Amino acid sequence: VNILIVIRFDTEGKLTFQDFLKKLGLEVYILNVVMGWERNPIEIGIGVPKANTQSGNRENPSNFKWGWKIPPT
Numbered sequence: 001v002n003i004l005i006v007i008r009f010d011t012e013g014k015l016t017f018q019d020f021l022k023k024l025g026l027e028v029y030i031l032n033v034v035m036g037w038e039r040n041p042i043e044i045g046i047g048v049p050k051a052n053t054q055s056g057n058r059e060n061p062s063n064f065k066w067g068w069k070i071p072p073t
Helices: 017-035
Strands: none
Touching: none
């Protein structure tokens, strides 16, 4: 496994989950610009608190105001 780039950004957990998805989309766009469009990333890892490995949901994350269950996207 080769990690080419690490990008960290504020999730702004007090905003909505849709706001987070927009921010994530912008970060992925920036990643593509930095890497060059011809080298699209194969995988992107995101660290999330309280992930349920059985359901894939993020359940009751205390630092996010996104509701009790967030389904995988």
